Amino acid sequence: xxxxxxxxxxxxxxxxxxxxxxxxxxxxxxxxxxxxxxxxxxxxxxxxxxxxxxxxxxxxxxxxxxxxxxxxxxxxxxxxxxxxxxxxxxxxxxxxxxxxxxxxxxxxxxxxxxxxxxxxxxxxxxxxxxxxxxxxxxxxxxxxxxxxxxxxxxxxxxxxxxxxxxxxxxxxxxxxxxxxxxxxxxxxxxxxxxxxxxxxxxxxxxxxxxxxxxxxxxxxxxxxxxxxxxxxxxxxxxxxxxxxxxxxxxxxxxxxxxxxxxxxxxxxxxxxxxxxxxxxxxxxxxxxxxxxxxxxxxxxxxxxxxxxxxxxxxxxxxxxxxxxxxxxxxxxxxxxxxxxxxxxxxxxxxxxxxxxxxxxxxxxxxxxxxxxxxxxxxxxxxxxxxxxxxxxxxxxxxxxxxxxxxxxxxxxxxxxxxxxxx
Ligand SMILES: [Fe+2]
Numbered sequence: 001x002x003x004x005x006x007x008x009x010x011x012x013x014x015x016x017x018x019x020x021x022x023x024x025x026x027x028x029x030x031x032x033x034x035x036x037x038x039x040x041x042x043x044x045x046x047x048x049x050x051x052x053x054x055x056x057x058x059x060x061x062x063x064x065x066x067x068x069x070x071x072x073x074x075x076x077x078x079x080x081x082x083x084x085x086x087x088x089x090x091x092x093x094x095x096x097x098x099x100x101x102x103x104x105x106x107x108x109x110x111x112x113x114x115x116x117x118x119x120x121x122x123x124x125x126x127x128x129x130x131x132x133x134x135x136x137x138x139x140x141x142x143x144x145x146x147x148x149x150x151x152x153x154x155x156x157x158x159x160x161x162x163x164x165x166x167x168x169x170x171x172x173x174x175x176x177x178x179x180x181x182x183x184x185x186x187x188x189x190x191x192x193x194x195x196x197x198x199x200x201x202x203x204x205x206x207x208x209x210x211x212x213x214x215x216x217x218x219x220x221x222x223x224x225x226x227x228x229x230x231x232x233x234x235x236x237x238x239x240x241x242x243x244x245x246x247x248x249x250x251x252x253x254x255x256x257x258x259x260x261x262x263x264x265x266x267x268x269x270x271x272x273x274x275x276x277x278x279x280x281x282x283x284x285x286x287x288x289x290x291x292x293x294x295x296x297x298x299x300x301x302x303x304x305x306x307x308x309x310x311x312x313x314x315x316x317x318x319x320x321x322x323x324x325x326x327x328x329x330x331x332x333x334x335x336x337x338x339x340x341x342x343x344x345x346x347x348x349x350x351x352x353x354x355x356x357x358x359x360x361x362x363x364x365x366x367x368x369x370x371x372x373x374x375x376x377x378x379x380x381x382x383x384x385x386x387x388x389x390x391x392x393x394x395x396x397x398x399x400x401x402x403x404x405x406x407x408x409x410x411x412x413x414x415x416x417x418x419x420x421x422x
């Protein structure tokens with residue numbers, strides 16, 4: 001060693017260099033789009049809405065798409081279309097402004113029965129991966145299926161994830177995923193929403209979601225702003241009732257009209273119960289769809305011993321009977337039960353409307369033994385349902401989260417009410 005040199009100099013230099021590079025790397029906010037999810041348009045077989053999140057530093061984002069083919073994408077010039085449309089959305093909640101931007105776009109006038117690819121992002125920031133989705137056929141006679149989940153709600157990443165992944169394994173060609181509310185436990189908690197996306201991962205990017213809010217998405221009487229941030233749902237609910245946006249709407253496919261009602265408002269708000277009943281009668285009376293499926297969170301008939309919602313039955317059940325609603329998909333009671341009822345019955349019958357309560361997450365309640373409306377029930381079991389429509393028949397299959405068939409039935413379309421074929 002030369003006189004006057006310090007043996008520790010190189011060590012100090014490299015330590016500072018390491019700290020400097022680390023600071024540089026970690027100071028850069030990742031700009032890759034996250035929380036990408038598809039929702040159907042009002043016409044579910046002709047397009048999709050796409051919603052995603054970026055850090056607020058991202059100025060603009062785009063969507064690119066084309067009809068899918070099996071060839072690698074070497075250049076953007078091969079894209080059939082490129083569009084720069086997006087919406088900027090910042091959200092304030094709990095007195096704070098969120099540090100992100102939610103972008104959204106719609107792809108309309110797409111070809112039914114066709115597979116597309118898309119990605120979101122920008123050249124100046126980052127792009128998502130290319131993602132495939134397919135649209136149902138235009139013919140009402142073509143086979144059509146979807147997956148129905150009761151409340152995910154709790155332990156979304158650690159325990160609900162296996163349910164959605166098993167469901168996808170069972171029915172990967174589903175037209176959409178239907179959520180009957182309580183997707184999270186605290187609707188204003190952004191971390192729980194993050195877990196919802198971690199659990200579903202690419203499935204939410206590939207298969208459109210139809211969701212109706214539950215009471216846990218509310219800080220009553222306010223529906224969490226994060227609901228509207230995350231999803232782009234049809235705005236065809238009762239006119240000028242902003243409280244019901246994203247909760248009360250319908251989606252049409254060639255063979256079926258799917259109707260979502262805001263169960264929490266139905267349960268608690270007399271005025272909005274009346275408005276929704278009036279709107280429901282209108283959308284039931286004008287449709288020519290063969291099948292009508294209704295979803296809401298709070299059930300017409302409960303599985304839990306201490307629960308009942310007579311105000312919902314009183315306001316809406318006569319409409320379901322009058323217009324022959326085939327199937328009602330519900331949650332809230334954290335168990336499974338189903339039974340078919342007509343306008344007069346309190347016990348299961350063979351023609352009428354089939355009411356179902358189910359649960360997909362790990363939070364569980366017991367099934368009441370005095371609940372005589374049910375034909376079949378179970379408790380303490382995570383479940384998902386695959387519903388397939390083929391012409392005049394609807395096939396309902398309920399699976400456990402391990403992929404085993406637990407329950408099934410078939411509905412045959414009658415002149416008004418459905419007929420149950422076990
Ligand atoms: Fe609930």
